[in-house]
C-alpha cells in the first residue's frame with residue numbers, strides 16, 4: 001500500500017472513530033449518573049448491576065482507544081505521540097481506581113458514593129482532554145474544506161462573469 005493510501009485509510013479510521021469516541025463518552029457519563037442515582041435512592045442491587053455494565057463499557061472504550069483509535073491518530077499525527085501515551089497511562093490508573101470503587105460498591109461501604117463521584121470527576125477530566133484533542137484535529141480539516149469552497153466559488157464567479165470586451 002502506498003503512503004498516500006495508508007494516510008487516507010488512517011484519516012478515515014480517525015474520522016469514524018471520533019464520532020464513536022464522543023458517543024461512548026456520553027454513554028459512560030449516563031452510566032455514572034444511573035449508578036449514582038441508584039446509590040442515592042438506596043437501590044443497592046440496581047447500583048451494583050449498572051456499575052458492572054459501566055465497568056464493561058469503560059473497558060471496551062479503553063480497548064478501542066488503546067488498540068485502534070490512538071494508533072491511527074499517532075500514524076496520522078506523530079506529534080501527538082506524547083499526549084496519546086499519557087492518555088494510555090491514565091487508562092491504567094483509571095482501571096486501578098475502578099477496581100477500588102467496585103470493591104466499595106460490592107461491600108456496601110458508606111464511602112462508595114463519594115469514591116464513585118471522585119472517579120467520575122477524574123474520568124470527565126480525562127474525557128475532556130480527549131475531546132479537546134479531537135476538536136483540534138477536526139478544526140484544520142473543516143477550515144481546509146471551507147477554504148476549498150471559497151476557492152471554487154471564486155473560480156465559478158470568475159468563469160460566469162461576462163467578458164467586458166464582448167459588450
Ligand SMILES: [Fe+2]
Pocket residue numbers: 062065087091126130
Ligand atoms: Fe481515554
Ligand SMILES: [Fe+2]
Pocket residue numbers: 021025061065127130
Ligand atoms: Fe475516551
